[in-house]
Amino acid sequence: xxxxxxxxxxxxxxxxxxxxxxxxxxxxxxxxxxxxxxxxxxxxxxxxxxxxxxxxxxxxxxxxxxxxxxxxxxxxxxxxxxxxxxxxxxxxxxxxxxxxxxxxxxxxxxxxxxxxxxxxxxxxxxxxxxxxxxxxxxxxxxxxxxxxxxxxxxxxxxxxxxxxxxxxxxxxxxxxxxxxxxxxxxxxxxxxxxxxxxxxxxxxxxxxxxxxxxxxxxxxxxxxxxxxxxxxxxxxxxxxxxxxxxxxxxxxxxxxxxxxxxxxxxxxxxxxxxxxxxxxxxxxxxxxxxxxxxxxxxxxxxxxxxxxxxxxxxxxxxx
Amino acid sequence: xxxxxxxxxxxxxxxxxxxxxxxxxxxxxxxxxxxxxxxxxxxxxxxxxxxxxxxxxxxxxxxxxxxxxxxxxxxxxxxxxxxxxxxxxxxxxxxxxxxxxxxxxxxxxxxxxxxxxxxxxxxxxxxxxxxxxxxxxxxxxxxxxxxxxxxxxxxxxxxxxxxxxxxxxxxxxxxxxxxxxxxxxxxxxxxxxxxxxxxxxxxxxxxxxxxxxxxxxxxxxxxxxxxxxxxxxxxxxxxxxxxxxxxx
Numbered sequence: 001x002x003x004x005x006x007x008x009x010x011x012x013x014x015x016x017x018x019x020x021x022x023x024x025x026x027x028x029x030x031x032x033x034x035x036x037x038x039x040x041x042x043x044x045x046x047x048x049x050x051x052x053x054x055x056x057x058x059x060x061x062x063x064x065x066x067x068x069x070x071x072x073x074x075x076x077x078x079x080x081x082x083x084x085x086x087x088x089x090x091x092x093x094x095x096x097x098x099x100x101x102x103x104x105x106x107x108x109x110x111x112x113x114x115x116x117x118x119x120x121x122x123x124x125x126x127x128x129x130x131x132x133x134x135x136x137x138x139x140x141x142x143x144x145x146x147x148x149x150x151x152x153x154x155x156x157x158x159x160x161x162x163x164x165x166x167x168x169x170x171x172x173x174x175x176x177x178x179x180x181x182x183x184x185x186x187x188x189x190x191x192x193x194x195x196x197x198x199x200x201x202x203x204x205x206x207x208x209x210x211x212x213x214x215x216x217x218x219x220x221x222x223x224x225x226x227x228x229x230x231x232x233x234x235x236x237x238x239x240x241x242x243x244x245x246x247x248x249x250x251x252x253x254x255x256x257x258x259x260x261x262x263x264x265x266x267x268x269x270x271x272x273x274x275x276x277x278x279x280x281x282x283x284x285x286x287x288x289x290x291x292x293x294x295x296x297x298x299x300x301x302x303x304x305x306x307x308x309x310x311x312x313x314x315x316x317x318x319x
Numbered sequence: 320x321x322x323x324x325x326x327x328x329x330x331x332x333x334x335x336x337x338x339x340x341x342x343x344x345x346x347x348x349x350x351x352x353x354x355x356x357x358x359x360x361x362x363x364x365x366x367x368x369x370x371x372x373x374x375x376x377x378x379x380x381x382x383x384x385x386x387x388x389x390x391x392x393x394x395x396x397x398x399x400x401x402x403x404x405x406x407x408x409x410x411x412x413x414x415x416x417x418x419x420x421x422x423x424x425x426x427x428x429x430x431x432x433x434x435x436x437x438x439x440x441x442x443x444x445x446x447x448x449x450x451x452x453x454x455x456x457x458x459x460x461x462x463x464x465x466x467x468x469x470x471x472x473x474x475x476x477x478x479x480x481x482x483x484x485x486x487x488x489x490x491x492x493x494x495x496x497x498x499x500x501x502x503x504x505x506x507x508x509x510x511x512x513x514x515x516x517x518x519x520x521x522x523x524x525x526x527x528x529x530x531x532x533x534x535x536x537x538x539x540x541x542x543x544x545x546x547x548x549x550x551x552x553x554x555x556x557x558x559x560x561x562x563x564x565x566x567x
Contacts, residue, residue: 068476070446070456095477099458099492102415102446111412111530114442127534132439136336139439140535144528179455180485183471187479195477199566223567241461241496242475247332247437248356248495256566266333270437273539277564279556280545290545295559299550311553315561 002037003029004086005054006077008094012044016196017092017152019052023160024152025090026053027119032088038166039080041065041073050166052159058083058171065175067182068096074103076173081108083171086147088126093151094195101151111143114151134247135273153274154195154253194245197226199256200275202245204230206261206282206301210238215305216260222312228252230262246271261301264289281305320374320465320487322365323425325418325432325444326393327355328386332437338536345438345536354389357433361493363503364463365431366397372465375399377425381408381417387519394514395506401517406524409532411439415447416527422452427488428468434459434492445492454488461496465489 005025007018025036035055040046042065046057058080065072077100081089089104091097093115105112115131117138125142128150132139143150194200201220203213213227220227227243234244245252247267257275261282262268269292272278280293281304290296297304330336330350337346354362368374378393380386381404390401404417422430430449435442449456455470457463461480462473468487473480475496506514548556560567 070458095459095475098442099446102411102443103450103456105412105443105530106447106450111410112441112443113531115440129537132536133330133336134437134440136538137338138537138539139533140537142532142534143530144532145530180457180483183482183484185476185479185481187476187481189478191478193478235500242479244495256560256564270332277560277566279560290547292542293545294564295556296545296547297550297553297556298547304550304553307550308553308556311557312567315557315567 001087002035002056002084003032003088003090004077004081004084005036005038005090006097007038007040007049008092008096009040009043012042014043014048015094017094017154019048019159020154020157021090021092021152022049022052022054024119024150024157026160026162028088028090028150029053031120031123037084037086039077039171041076046168047166050164051161053162053164054166055164057166057168059168060171060173062173062175064178069178069180069182070096070100070103071180072175072178074100074107075175077104078107079173080171081147089147089149091149091151093153097151101149105149108147108149109145110147110149111145112149112151113141113143115153116150117153117156119157131274134270136270155198155255155276156253192224192226194226194228194243194250194252197254199223199225199258200228200245200252200254201225201258201260202228202230202262203233203260204262205232207233213239215309219258219305219309219312222309222316230268231265259289259293260305262289263287264292320368320372320429321425321427322368322374322376322429322431323422323427324358324362324365324376324378324393324398325430326358326362326378326380326389327433327436327438328352328380328382328389329355329436329438332356336538342536343534352386352389354392355433355436357435357494359503360495360497361431361433361491362393362396362398363498364493366504367498368465369397377402379404379418379421381406381414383407390519391514392506394517394519395510396504397510399517401519403519403521404524405521409529411441411443412447412530413527415444415451417524418444419448419451420525421522422448429465429487430454430490431493432490434494445490449490452488452490454490455485456490457483457485458492460491460493463491463497
């Protein structure tokens with residue numbers, strides 16, 4: 001009766017969220033007085049997981065699962081959960097995990113809570129805190145089923161190191177037709193993605209045009225950040241829709257969100273409220289974003305951003 | 320092709336969120352309800368299938384009589400028929416079970432649902448329907464084309480997009496991009512008049528337990544005032560981000 005955790009990877013290496021969900025699973029396992037088993041899919045070396053509290057790793061190597069496939073991944077994790085008689089399955093709240101989780105929930109007949117931000121406040125009844133109403137409130141949710149699935153919100157729990165080592169075992173799930181085939185992928189592989197980023201630098205209509213995005217990209221580059229934009233900017237076609245953050249765009253749960261030339265419409269704020277620290281740079285001191293921000297600079301982005309790039313470069317050089 | 324479009328009845332984006340009965344219930348006082356934005360993109364794409372490929376479009380919702388104006392709006396936009404499953408929506412799993420039952424009874428080929436509702440943000444209903452009816456599932460769908468029983472979809476992934484092929488029956492979790500926002504439809508007077516004559520059937524729920532229960536709600540602690548930094552003193556901002564906020 002272990003806690004099972006699905007540790008996401010890309011091109012054979014763990015994503016940061018994998019270590020965060022492992023840390024979360026260890027906390028739940030301690031509460032329940034049990035151990036943590038991790039499932040990996042096509043990972044080169046899983047030994048790192050021992051440092052985050054994982055006792056045992058089930059390594060799946062399967063050519064059918066080279067590209068993410070929700071059905072296939074859900075089936076593989078389901079079979080691992082059954083093998084381990086897991087009562088709790090921990091996953092992340094990444095787009096991929098949110099895609100496979102409902103299929104897994106049906107497969108295991110398990111209650112599923114997504115966007116969970118804290119360790120369970122009680123394990124009997126099993127109670128977790130999650131965000132709701134697009135980050136305008138929290139819901140305390142009780143999971144009533146025998147098997148429970150928890151989707152941990154990115155950057156909410158953090159990494160907790162443990163000293164330990166994990167035993168490893170190969171695991172071969174039996175998979176049938178996956179149903180959905182990937183034809184092509186169009187992805188900028190050298191860029192930090194919004195979902196993985198600790199820092200997000202976002203531009204709005206105040207930037208006046210796509211030709212001015214160079215400084216947004218440079219600031220993001222200096223900070224190791226992902227670039228993002230407001231809805232009008234993606235509607236105008238200045239930036240791709242995959243960069244649009246907000247209620248109908250991507251949610252952001254970074255440690256630092258820098259909004260440049262974005263006034264802060266309620267739909268935009270809803271999508272970025274889960275970020276820990278928000279900085280706003282805007283000429284209009286009445287912009288609603290200043291009410292939601294932690295730090296603000298009233299000023300012209302074209303003056304402020306180049307200076308900020310230089311200041312951060314100087315700061316980094318000193319570190 | 321028979322399409323089932325799932326419609327969630329949600330508070331308007333600009334609504335103030337409050338709770339009643341000791342913070343255990345969402346307070347609907349003064350709240351205007353709308354079609355869930357992600358569902359609205361799906362409904363408009365269904366209209367495209369109706370107009371270009373002769374699809375028949377039914378909208379469905381799980382909820383009490385108070386949700387009917389939202390279904391009528393979907394009919395006014397152009398859906399052919401509406402179904403209301405007469406029970407209060409509790410958790411995502413129980414809603415998915417009701418919707419899967421409607422699917423099984425109706426002989427549908429395609430289910431279009433929003434990737435998540437903007438109230439509870441569970442993001443589970445479309446995938447759970449797919450799991451329950453054993454259909455293919457594409458989430459975060461931003462384009463969909465159907466040719467006979469084959470479908471080609473584009474879905475948003477982190478940092479880009481992915482094109483996939485699959486077959487019907489199919490469930491999609493749709494979002495912005497499925498149609499352009501400028502193509503979303505506002506009901507006109509003719510649509511509103513016609514909607515009154517279209518069938519809105521009320522069916523009784525099947526037995527489906529809730530797997531999760533909302534125990535209580537909390538609102539975030541009030542935020543402190545923004546700390547303003549002069550545009551002439553950005554060293555201070557760097558210092559605050561490093562020493563106070565500890566994010567760089």
